[in-house]
Amino acid sequence: MPARSRFDLILAEVRVRAAAGDRTGAVRIALAGTTHAGADGIEQFTVYRAQLKYLAALQGGDAALLAPELAADAAACESELVALIADAVSALAASDPTTLARIGERFEQRGLRLEAMDAATAAARLLREDGQAARAARLETRALRxxxxxxxxMPRSPTGRLRLSRREQEVAALAAEGRANAEIAQRLTLSVRTVESHLYQAFGKLGCERREDLAAALSPTPDRPETFSEF
Structure with a gap:
């Protein structure tokens, strides 16, 4: 099997295990994959190994151990991707969500959306652990996009509340159109208090602070239409 195809299969299996909640299995497969991802000194294989180490660190592998390995890999090759991954894992090792979020932006600027999604998700988790829910919600919204x-x-957020319920989406969509809470309540046959509660939940999930921000936060991307949970 060609090296690229073999690597893609390993990478896919790691992500499948992670999505299923088997983080231990994901780390084990990722790290095992680094031992036969190709010959030393060939840049493409260095990139493969770096991507696997990044996923291992994201799923709970020892970032403090992987960070110096990746720093050495980055120094030994000219790949910008390996350098960015090394910086991301160093930020994970330091529990530095601000730096990790910025690295995620750099991933995205270079078209590396999966890596950017992973960085945003990890940064959001660190922020939630630090009690910074509003900042975490904004990063979760970025990761979902x-x-x-x-x-x-999208992997579930640490709170399990990343997606809007259908009712929250209906209320938020009407609010984004500029409708007042009383008008929304009458239209949806709800109490004003219930409308306010749904809006409060939607603001937190979308990372919005004002009604004026709702339209942009609710807009689906061209790549995939918006979807919401059933509850």
Whole structure:
């Protein structure tokens, strides 16, 4: 089997295990894959190994151990991707969500959407652990957008509340049109208090602070239409 195809299969299996909640299995497969991802000194194989180490660190592998390995890999080759991955894993090792989010932006600027999605998700997790829910919600919204653009399912957020319910979406969409809470309540046959509650939940999930921000946050990407949970 060609090296690229073999690597893609390993990478896919790691992501499938992670999506299924088997983080231990994902780390094990990723790290095992680094031992036969190709010959040393060939840049493409260095890139393969770096991507696997990145996924291992994201799924709970020892980032403090992987960071110096990746720094050495980055110094030994000219790949910008390996350098970005090394910086991302160093930020993970340091539990630095701000740096990790910025690296995610650099991934996205270079068209590396999966890597950017992973960085945004990890940064959001660190922010939530630090009690910074509003910043985390904004990064979760970014990660969800990137996931749609890649055509993949977004991993659930640490709170399990990344997607809007259908009712939250209906209320938020009407609010985005400029309708007042009382008008929304009458249209949907709800109490004003219930409308306010749905809006509060939608703001938190979308990372919005004002009604004026809702339209942009609710807009689907061209790559994939908006989807919402059933509950």
């Amino acid at each position: 990137l996931a749609r653009q890649c055509g993949v399912e």
